[in-house]
Amino acid sequence: MGTIVAVARDDRHHFSKPVLSMIRLLAGLGIEGDAHCGETVKHRSRVAVDPTQPNLRQVHLIHAELFGELAAAGFTVRPGEMGENVTTRGIDLLGLPVGARLRLGDEAVVEITGLRNPCVQIQAFQPGLLKAVLGRAADGSLIRKAGVMAIVIAGGEVRRGDAIALTLPALPHRALERV
Structure with missing residues (x-):
């Protein structure tokens, strides 16, 4: 079990999103009132390539534990500032497989589709932050932090303090890749 630390949304394509008391998830679409809500991709660079792609980036989740790691490296980052919709605590988001489902609160369910690929906007937000959210594994492969x-499987209201329950997909598990 994990906990929701904060929820955020923005109706425009800003890097950071304002933290709210509640967000409403809509099945198959994303977060009501968020710029990335929709069946097809809404991320501007991906729309430019192919606007008919399915939207596998309806909900962005970040683990609050990352903020502690970044603070130790000299950065100050608060919920919503890296563009996430849901800030979690107690769930190893980066260790989940594709298809893992998270029940957020009483009703909403999201399915993990992949890793967020940090972009240059992170660097503009705080110089050096892009390098801080990327790492290298022992084999030299890139680690995205x-x-x-995720996509929304079941809609519902989600609030700070709501519980998070994890359901893993059937084996074999597939490791997360950037989406």
């Missing part, structure tokens, strides 16, 4: 993306 800027959260995960």
Whole structure:
């Protein structure tokens, strides 16, 4: 079990999102009133390539534990500031497989689709932050730490303090890749 630390949304394509008391998830679409809500991709660079792509980035989740890691490196980051919709605590988001489902609160369910690929906007937000949210594994492969993306399976209201329950998909599990 995990907990929701904060929820955020923005109706425009700003880097940071204002923290709210509640967000409403809509099945198959995303977060009501958020710029990334919709069946097809809404991320501007991806729309430019192919606006008919399915939206696998309806909800962005970041683990609050990352903020502590960033603080130790000299950064100050608060919920919503890295563009996430849901800030969590107590769930190893980066260790989840594709297809893992999180029940957020009483009704909403999201399915993890992949890793957020941090972009240059993070660097503009705080110089050096892009490097801080990227790492290298022992084998030299890139580690993305800027959260995960999900689609909405079941809608509902989500609030700070709501519980998070995890359901893993059937084996074999598939590791997360950038989406």
